[in-house]
Amino acid sequence: MSARPGTPAPHAAPHASPHGQHGPHGQHGDPAAEVLEPPEQKRVLIVLALSQTLSGAGLAAGITVGALLAEEMLGSTGLAGLPAALFTGGAALGAVGIGRVCQRWGRRPGLTAGYATAGLGSLGVVAAAGLGSVWLLFLSLLVYGAGTATTLMARYAGADLAAPTRRGRAVSLVLFATTLGAVIGPNLVGVTGEVAHGLGVPRLAGPFLLAVVAYAAAAVVLGLFLRPDPLHLARRLAEAEEQAKEASAEAEAAKEASETAEADGVAAAAPAARADTRKLVTGAAVMTFTQLVMIAIMTMTPVHMRAHGHATETAGLVIALHVAAMYLPSPLTGMLVDRIGRLRVAAASGVVLLAAGVLAALAPAHSVPALATALVLLGIGWNFGLVSGTAIVTDAVPLATRASTQGLVDVGIAVAGATGGMASGLVVATGGYSTLALGGGIVALGLVPLLVLSGRGGREERGDRTGTGAGADARAGAGTSAPGEQT
Numbered sequence: 186m187s188a189r190p191g192t193p194a195p196h197a198a199p200h201a202s203p204h205g206q207h208g209p210h211g212q213h214g215d216p217a218a219e220v221l222e223p224p225e226q227k228r229v230l231i232v233l234a235l236s237q238t239l240s241g242a243g244l245a246a247g248i249t250v251g252a253l254l255a256e257e258m259l260g261s262t263g264l265a266g267l268p269a270a271l272f273t274g275g276a277a278l279g280a281v282g283i284g285r286v287c288q289r290w291g292r293r294p295g296l297t298a299g300y301a302t303a304g305l306g307s308l309g310v311v312a313a314a315g316l317g318s319v320w321l322l323f324l325s326l327l328v329y330g331a332g333t334a335t336t337l338m339a340r341y342a343g344a345d346l347a348a349p350t351r352r353g354r355a356v357s358l359v360l361f362a363t364t365l366g367a368v369i370g371p372n373l374v375g376v377t378g379e380v381a382h383g384l385g386v387p388r389l390a391g392p393f394l395l396a397v398v399a400y401a402a403a404a405v406v407l408g409l410f411l412r413p414d415p416l417h418l419a420r421r422l423a424e425a426e427e428q429a430k431e432a433s434a435e436a437e438a439a440k441e442a443s444e445t446a447e448a449d450g451v452a453a454a455a456p457a458a459r460a461d462t463r464k465l466v467t468g469a470a471v472m473t474f475t476q477l478v479m480i481a482i483m484t485m486t487p488v489h490m491r492a493h494g495h496a497t498e499t500a501g502l503v504i505a506l507h508v509a510a511m512y513l514p515s516p517l518t519g520m521l522v523d524r525i526g527r528l529r530v531a532a533a534s535g536v537v538l539l540a541a542g543v544l545a546a547l548a549p550a551h552s553v554p555a556l557a558t559a560l561v562l563l564g565i566g567w568n569f570g571l572v573s574g575t576a577i578v579t580d581a582v583p584l585a586t587r588a589s590t591q592g593l594v595d596v597g598i599a600v601a602g603a604t605g606g607m608a609s610g611l612v613v614a615t616g617g618y619s620t621l622a623l624g625g626g627i628v629a630l631g632l633v634p635l636l637v638l639s640g641r642g643g644r645e646e647r648g649d650r651t652g653t654g655a656g657a658d659a660r661a662g663a664g665t666s667a668p669g670e671q672t
Contacts, residue, residue, distance in 0.1 A: 223422065225413055226346040230355065232410045233343050234362035240300060240336050240403040241366025242373075243307060243396035245508055247272050247329060250374065252488050252610075253497065254310075254389040258319055268326050269484040269606025275306070275330020276337075277599035283331070283338055284592015291414035292342040292588070296335055297407045303332025304400035307393045311381070314390035329393075332400050333602075334595060336363060337571075341591045344579045345415035350523055353576045357519025360572065364512040370395060371505035375498050389497075416588060423584050461581045467639040468577030469594045471531045473601040474632050475570030478538050478625040481605035481612075482545060482563055483507060486556065488610075489618040493550040503557045510564025518572040527573045527580075528636050534569035535632030537562055542626020546619040559622070566629065 251268035259267075279299055287295035309325025312318075340356045347355035370392060377391030384394075486507075487500035522530050541562035548555035582590045605625075612621040 222348045222351070223346050223418065225415070225418055226355075229346060229411065229413075229415045230343055230358055232406065233339055233359050236296075236300070236403040236406045236411075237336065237339055237359055237362035238365045239399050239406065240303075240332060240339075241363040241368075241399075241508075241512070242370040243300075243303060243332050243366070243399035243403070244336050244363070245367045245370030245504070246307065246392035246396040247326070247333070250389045250392050250487075250497070250501075251326070252484050253491065253500075254314060254387070255322070256488060257387070257389060258314070258317070258322060267323075267607060267610065269480055269609070270603045271323055271326040271606075272330035272333060273480060273599050273602030273606055275327040275599075276333040277330075277596045277603065278327070279303075279331035279334030280338065280592050280595035280599055283334055284589050284595070287338070287416060287588035287592065288586075292345070292416045293407060293411040293414045295588075296339055296342065296411070297404050299331050299335030299338070300400045300404035300407065303329055303335060304397050304404065306331065307396035307400060310393040311386055311390045311397070314381075314393075315384075315386035329396070330599070332396070334599060337595055337598070338591065340571075340575055341579065341588070342411075342415050344575070345419045345587075349580075352579055353522030353527075353572060354516070354519035356575045356579075357515035357517075357522075357572050360512050360568070361515035362512075364509055364515075366399060367508040367512060368505050370399075371501040371508065374501040378497075416584075420584055463639060464577050464581035465590070465594075467528075467531075467636070468574040468581065469597055470574075470635060471534065471570050471577065471632060472574035472594070472598045474629060475534055475538065475567050475574070476598045477601040477605040478542070478629045479511075479563055479567040479605075480602040481609040482542065482622050482625050483560065484606050485609045485613045485618060485621060486545070486560060489550065489613070490553075490556065495553065499553060503553065503560055506557050507560035507564045510561040511567055512564075514565055514568050515572060518568050522573050522576050527577045528640050530569050530573040531577070532633050532636045534566045534573065535629045535636075536566075537569060538566035538629030539626040541566055542622045542624070542629065545622035546626070550618075570632075 247268065251272065255268045279302065283295045283299045286298060306325050306328030310322060310329060313322035313325050340359045343355045343359035344352045373395060374392060377395050378388030379391070381391035381394055382388050483504070487497075487504060490500045490503065491497065518530065541559050544562060545556065545559035548559055578591060578594055579587070609621055612624070
């Protein structure tokens with residue numbers, strides 16, 4: 186039995202905090218905020234962190250050399266953005282499939298299957314490079330995209346058992362764990378290229394050899410050790426709490442005021458449904474905008490650098506710094522999301538992405554430090570948007586439909602990435618890299634008015650204090666929102 190909208194989250198009930206803290210999240214004296222997470226949450230986060238560390242190396246392959254490999258095989262800069270479009274398109278398909286598997290069978294089989302599929306796609310890319318087959322390359326990149334979808338969807342697994350006021354930090358920890366592999370991967374371009382050359386395939390296929398091993402190892406770790414399944418456990422705990430509440434309600438049913446209280450509850454629930462929809466659309470929009478801009482600028486930066494005489498290893502270093510900035514700030518971002526509010530951090534992402542685009546557009550082509558700084562800002566802006574958007578979406582969706590809805594949201598993110606990747610090569614071929622970078626920054630700035638409108642539509646909870654979203658929003662409609670949350 187799944188939790189119904191308005192049912193408190195599994196972690197909201199079992200134990201009261203022995204400390205009775207009244208810090209930033211307990212300042213209203215709300216008992217629901219003073220709870221401990223299930224003990225299994227620590228193990229879940231450790232296993233997810235290990236798998237993300239491994240998968241980060243696989244993720245970096247497509248980012249670092251995907252466009253360069255396509256440019257080499259196709260002989261065209263205009264189509265250099267095609268690999269990013271393909272593997273982000275594959276991420277869209279992967280998000281649908283993984284979301285459905287997670288919804289029906291749990292996070293463990295869904296995420297394991299996603300990484301195994303990505304490993305197969307990576308192997309296909311290596312084979313395509315060795316055979317010189319463009320069509321096999323296209324198909325393999327599409328399959329390889331399942332790794333991107335899985336790496337992103339793993340963040341939701343970290344939030345399944347998280348306390349409402351710690352969701353931002355739980356998501357950020359999973360993303361942070363991706364840093365090590367994602368940073369090391371681009372810096373192994375030379376080493377893996379030599380390995381590939383020794384096997385008789387082009388050097389640019391080397392990072393995809395690393396991706397085969399990395400994604401396969403991540404699948405093994407999740408398949409063996411992600412127990413208990415966080416989504417299944419969250420549902421069981423929610424069911425137990427719901428049964429306890431129903432028993433309590435039956436005991437109170439004889440009271441004379443019960444019918445009035447029930448009518449009031451229905452009235453209070455109506456704004457909650459509207460608030461959930463608003464939150465869901467807002468969170469999805471934040472992640473979609475940031476993904477579109479980040480993929481577009483990032484994809485063409487190595488091509489832009491190599492066209493101006495920079496070595497592939499130099500471009501790999503810049504991408505490594507960018508990827509580090511995508512994931513390394515996650516703990517700080519998660520803390521900010523939980524403490525100062527989701528909408529404020531989301532708005533900051535638009536401003537930072539604008540700064541990244543302007544700097545990339547104005548940076549001299551020969552200046553590696555300037556380009557690296559722009560790409561670091563690009564990664565930070567993306568991180569702000571992803572962590573805040575994930576928290577908003579998780580707050581809005583009840584357990585009963587959480588996994589499938591999150592999968593659909595990630596489809597939109599992947600489609601945005603595919604659009605940005607495909608368009609990036611065409612924009613650079615016709616208008617230049619500066620046009621692409623500046624245009625991307627302006628698009629990102631569009632987040633700010635969107636979030637202002639969303640903030641005016643209703644106050645945002647700092648943390649969904651009862652867990653599944655609808656219940657907390659009902660209280661928000663009754664005037665219990667945290668101070669300072671209006672954008």
